Amino acid sequence: MTATIHSLGGKAAPSLDAMIHLVSSDLNRVNAVILERMQSEVVLIPELAGHLIAGGGKRMRPMLTLACARLLDYGGDRHHKLAAAVEFIHTATLLHDDVVDGSGLRRGKRTANIIWGNPASVLVGDFLFSRSFELMVEDGSLKVLRILSRASSIIAEGEVDQLTAQRRVETREDHYLAIINAKTAALFAAACRIAAVVAERDEAVEEALDSYGRNLGIAFQLIDDAIDYASDAETMGKGVGDDFRDGKVTLPVILAHARGNADDRLFWKEAMQGSRVSDADLAHAISLLHGTGALDDTLERARHYGQRAIDALGPFPGGAAKSALIEAVEFAISRAY
Amino acid sequence: MTATIHSLGGKAAPSLDAMIHLVSSDLNRVNAVILERMQSEVVLIPELAGHLIAGGGKRMRPMLTLACARLLDYGGDRHHKLAAAVEFIHTATLLHDDVVDGSGLRRGKRTANIIWGNPASVLVGDFLFSRSFELMVEDGSLKVLRILSRASSIIAEGEVDQLTAQRRVETREDHYLAIINAKTAALFAAACRIAAVVAERDEAVEEALDSYGRNLGIAFQLIDDAIDYASDAETMGKGVGDDFRDGKVTLPVILAHARGNADDRLFWKEAMQGSRVSDADLAHAISLLHGTGALDDTLERARHYGQRAIDALGPFPGGAAKSALIEAVEFAISRAY
Numbered sequence: 142m143t144a145t146i147h148s149l150g151g152k153a154a155p156s157l158d159a160m161i162h163l164v165s166s167d168l169n170r171v172n173a174v175i176l177e178r179m180q181s182e183v184v185l186i187p188e189l190a191g192h193l194i195a196g197g198g199k200r201m202r203p204m205l206t207l208a209c210a211r212l213l214d215y216g217g218d219r220h221h222k223l224a225a226a227v228e229f230i231h232t233a234t235l236l237h238d239d240v241v242d243g244s245g246l247r248r249g250k251r252t253a254n255i256i257w258g259n260p261a262s263v264l265v266g267d268f269l270f271s272r273s274f275e276l277m278v279e280d281g282s283l284k285v286l287r288i289l290s291r292a293s294s295i296i297a298e299g300e301v302d303q304l305t306a307q308r309r310v311e312t313r314e315d316h317y318l319a320i321i322n323a324k325t326a327a328l329f330a331a332a333c334r335i336a337a338v339v340a341e342r343d344e345a346v347e348e349a350l351d352s353y354g355r356n357l358g359i360a361f362q363l364i365d366d367a368i369d370y371a372s373d374a375e376t377m378g379k380g381v382g383d384d385f386r387d388g389k390v391t392l393p394v395i396l397a398h399a400r401g402n403a404d405d406r407l408f409w410k411e412a413m414q415g416s417r418v419s420d421a422d423l424a425h426a427i428s429l430l431h432g433t434g435a436l437d438d439t440l441e442r443a444r445h446y447g448q449r450a451i452d453a454l455g456p457f458p459g460g461a462a463k464s465a466l467i468e469a470v471e472f473a474i475s476r477a478y
Numbered sequence: 479m480t481a482t483i484h485s486l487g488g489k490a491a492p493s494l495d496a497m498i499h500l501v502s503s504d505l506n507r508v509n510a511v512i513l514e515r516m517q518s519e520v521v522l523i524p525e526l527a528g529h530l531i532a533g534g535g536k537r538m539r540p541m542l543t544l545a546c547a548r549l550l551d552y553g554g555d556r557h558h559k560l561a562a563a564v565e566f567i568h569t570a571t572l573l574h575d576d577v578v579d580g581s582g583l584r585r586g587k588r589t590a591n592i593i594w595g596n597p598a599s600v601l602v603g604d605f606l607f608s609r610s611f612e613l614m615v616e617d618g619s620l621k622v623l624r625i626l627s628r629a630s631s632i633i634a635e636g637e638v639d640q641l642t643a644q645r646r647v648e649t650r651e652d653h654y655l656a657i658i659n660a661k662t663a664a665l666f667a668a669a670c671r672i673a674a675v676v677a678e679r680d681e682a683v684e685e686a687l688d689s690y691g692r693n694l695g696i697a698f699q700l701i702d703d704a705i706d707y708a709s710d711a712e713t714m715g716k717g718v719g720d721d722f723r724d725g726k727v728t729l730p731v732i733l734a735h736a737r738g739n740a741d742d743r744l745f746w747k748e749a750m751q752g753s754r755v756s757d758a759d760l761a762h763a764i765s766l767l768h769g770t771g772a773l774d775d776t777l778e779r780a781r782h783y784g785q786r787a788i789d790a791l792g793p794f795p796g797g798a799a800k801s802a803l804i805e806a807v808e809f810a811i812s813r814a815y
Contacts, residue, residue, distance in 0.1 A: 183639045237604060241597040260578035260641055263600055267574060268634035270604070274611055274627035281620055290611035297605035302520045304597055 155471035157199065163465045164207035167221065171203050174225035178272055189253050189265045193232055196250050201469075202332040203228045205357075208469070209336030209350050212454075212462035219339045222276050223285060227332045229273035230289065234296055234328075236266035241304070242387060285335050292331035299323025308388035310398050310406075310413040317392055318359070326358030349453050353466065356450035361473045363443035366391035367436055368477055370427050382423040388413045392442065396435035397426075405429055440477055447474045492808035494536065500802045501544035504558065508540050511562035515609055526590050526602045530569055533587050538806075539669040540565045542694075545806070546673030546687050549791075549799035556676045559613050560622060564669045566610035567626065571633055571665075573603035578641070579724060622672050629668035636660025645725035647735050647743075647750040654729055655696070663695030686790050690803065693787035698810045700780035703728035704773055705814055707764050719760040725750045729779065733772035734763075742766055777814055784811045 161168070179190045203224035210220045238244070239252040240259045246252060254262040270293070277286050303320045306312045333354030337347040369384040370393055384391055390413055398409040411417045412426060430436045447470045457463055498505070516527040540561035547557045575581070576589040577596045583589060591599040607630070614623050640657045643649045670691030674684040706721040707730055721728055727750055735746040748754045749763060767773045784807045794800055 181635055181638075183635050183642065185638050185642055186635065234604075237600050240600055259596070261638065263574050263577055264634055264637045264641060267571075267607070268631060268638065270607065271627055271630035271634055274623070275631055278620060278623045278627050283615060283618055283620070286611070286623065287615045290608055290615050293608035294605060294612055297601055297608055298518055298520050298523065300601045301518075301522050301598065301605065304601060305520065305522055 155468050155475050157201075157204075157469060157472050159461070159465040159468050160204055160208050163211055163461055164204055167207040167210075167224075168200060168204060170218070170221040171200070171207065171224045171228070174221055174276070175228060178225060178229075178276060179269065181268070185257070185261060186265055186268055189236075189257050189261055190232065190269060192250075192253055192256065193235060193247075194228070196248055198232075198248065200228060201361075202231050202328060205329065205332045205354060205466075205469070206336050208462055208466055209333045209353075210340060212350075212457055212460075212466065213336060213340040213342055213346070215336065215340040217339065219280055219282075220336060222280050223335055223339065224332075226273040226276040226280075226289065227328065227335075229269045229276070230293055230296075231328060233266040233270040233273070234300070236262045236269070238300070240266075241300070244383075282338060284338050288331050288334055288338070292327045295323045295327040299325075299327070303389075306390055308390070308413045308415065310390055310394065310409045312390045312395060314392065314395050314399075317390070317395055321359055321362040322355070325362040326355045329358030329361070330355035345456075349456055352453035353450050356446045356453065357470055357473060360443045360446040360450065360470065363392055363439055363446065364473060364477045367393055367439045367443070370430055370436060371477065382426075385412065385423055385426055386415075386418045388415055393430050393435045393439045394426075396438055397429050397433045400433040400435065401429060405433075440474075443474055443477070447471070492805050492812050494538075494541075494806060494809050496798070496802040496805050497541055497545050500548055500798055501541055504544040504548075504561075505537060505541060507555070507558040508537070508544065508561045508565070511558055511613070512565055515562060515566075515613060516606065518605070522594070522598060523602055523605055526573075526594050526598055527569065527606060529587075529590055529593065530572060530584075531565070533585055535569075535585065537565060538698075539568050539665060542666065542669045542691060542803075542806070543673050545799055545803055546670045546690075547677060549687075549794055549797075549803065550673060550677040550679055550683070552673065552677040554676065556617055556619075557673060559617050560672055560676065561669075563610040563613040563617075563626065564665065564672075566606045566613070567630060567633075568665060570603040570607040570610070571637070573599045573606070575637070577603075578637070581720075619675060621675050625668050625671055625675070629664045632660045632664040636662075636664070640726075643727055645727070645750045645752065647727055647731065647746045649727045649732060651729065651732050651736075654727070654732055658696055658699040659692070662699040663692045666695030666698070667692035682793075686793055689790035690787050693783045693790060694807055694810060697780040697783040697787065697807065700729055700776055700783065701810060701814045704730055704776045704780070707767055707773060708814065719763075722749065722760055722763055723755045725752050730767050730772045730776045731763075733775055734766050734770045737770040737772065738766060742770075777811075780811055780814070784808070 175194060179194060180187050206220055206224040206227055235247070236253055239247060239254045240262050244252050245255050277289060299320050303324055306316065306320060330351045333350040334347050337350050366384065369381065369391070394409060394413065398406055401409065408417065408425065412422060450470045451467050454463055454466055512531060516531060517524050543557055543561040543564055572584070573590055576584060576591045577599050581589050582592050614626060636657050640661060643653065643657060667688045670687040671684050674687050703721065706718065731746060731750065735743055738746065745754065745762065749759060787807045788804050791800055791803055
């Protein structure tokens with residue numbers, strides 16, 4: 142990958158600034174809910190949850206809820222509590238993911254499981270997950286509860302599915318897309334869709350926002366997968382090659398394996414099964430990813446989903462909210478360049 | 479502890495038979511919901527969940543929902559789905575508990591974390607937990623959702639609190655009771671309370687059933703704690719002394735520590751901190767538990783809560799349901815004798 146700046150919209154250096162500016166006062170309210178509702182008399186809970194929640198996350202998913210609500214000119218405040226619920230679900234899955242992966246770093250900081258141990262991470266994740274449902278119940282919309290409980294089941298299914306596919310280099314692209322649709326895109330989609338519910342808009346609006354969020358989520362995950370083979374640790378907040386060493390079969394690997402010769406396929410098989418984890422192996426993997434066009438085409442796939450996300454916004458009137466949502470897609474893609 | 483049979487009601491050998499008989503047709507319906515709703519295209523999910531769900535559990539909590547509904551002459555079928563939701567929450571917490579404790583045996587069988595690993599147990603637990611909320615959403619009662627999401631948060635808080643207290647022999651009895659109230663009794667209470675909600679009875683009935691379930695749950699847990707120092711592996715389905723070796727500070731230990739001399743206290747401190755885990759140490763622990771009356775008084779405390787559970791049923795008319803609920807308390811207590 143080159144240092145040249147690309148973006149779907151052709152603008153230089155897209156960022157989340159427009160979205161952050163758009164929702165900043167709402168986001169302060171969401172952060173207040175998050176801070177208030179992660180409290181507990183059991184002091185380890187806010188301590189551990191706060192480490193991750195205050196730890197430099199972008200609040201991407203709650204910002205999407207807020208920006209979509211703005212797109213629909215929603216004037217109420219129900220979305221503050223619900224955006225906090227979405228962030229709690231996300232935080233719970235991150236805590237459990239780090240236990241599942243045995244991760245040591247996230248966003249450049251030591252992970253909660255390293256500092257407080259796996260048991261505390263599992264249980265505080267459970268707490269945040271339960272608390273998210275309490276927030277939804279307080280809001281009182283069965284429709285929102287349906288959307289987010291369904292998304293939560295799908296996320297867990299996707300995570301188990303990913304676990305099953307781990308180290309299996311023969312995973313097909315379709316299967317991989319189903320996994321990231323579940324483990325990543327489902328919550329992006331739900332975060333956007335619930336804005337239509339609180340704004341009391343019709344099913345078509347719900348579907349359009351769901352589609353925006355879902356496609357953005359897939360693009361986001363594909364870019365993350367590519368970055369793992371291209372970025373340095375400083376940019377990523379985690380080490381390059383983590384997926385490689387963990388035997389995570391992501392799209393770049395699936396494409397490189399499918400396009401490789403017999404030697405290449407043997408290399409990928411051994412690598413995903415954990416017997417090729419040296420820096421030289423990683424360097425060889427990266428050269429294969431470039432040589433087969435696997436990285437470029439992963440980014441191309443990401444751009445495809447990014448464009449679908451943008452097109453899903455077609456029916457909505459232009460303005461600051463729509464521009465910010467479009468630039469969020471461009472930003473997601475641009476992270477790889 | 480002696481081999482003599484005791485029971486609150488003075489009858490010989492109380493059992494769950496009356497309750498099982500009372501709710502058997504309802505329980506078949508609940509089991510059908512459980513079986514149907516633990517399915518997933520991700521085959522590891524029903525495989526792992528089925529291991530635990532089909533693995534000899536008593537279905538105590540869903541039976542309580544069903545028996546309480548029967549006590550209130552409820553004639554509908556909403557409680558089938560909700561009792562399944564309760565069992566899913568319980569199963570999710572068991573899967574996570576076994577990861578947290580590093581347990582190898584439950585109900586005499588190898589635990590899921592041993593067979594499939596911690597990651598799968600964490601994630602399938604998350605799936606069952608999400609699925610339980612989907613079931614509640616399908617039922618559509620915000621009140622039930624409020625009761626069970628609150629109970630879930632409290633369970634997680636109690637589990638984290640217990641983790642904090644682990645190996646701390648100076649844990650006070652009040653603190654310990656707060657922990658078991660949260661981690662065990664809250665779900666018993668909720669399982670009973672939701673029967674009043676589906677039967678559309680007033681707050682007083684809800685409170686009475688909550689109180690029955692809560693006190694039964696506390697008694698149940700105290701008896702479990704005592705059994706860990708008294709039973710053989712065959713009876714318990716797990717090893718004697720598991721809590722001892724894990725440094726779990728339960729009521730028998732709290733009482734024996736508080737009543738012991740300086741040598742005893744040092745012993746308990748060392749034991750809870752993990753430096754006394756031999757069979758001889760366990761034998762010494764058991765002799766101290768008997769010598770100080772700590773085991774007898776743990777059982778006495780359990781009987782106290784059991785009696786409160788029975789008295790909470792006072793306002794309800796006599797009949798098969800009430801008798802079965804009372805005998806369930808007597809059974810819970812009798813397990814220690």
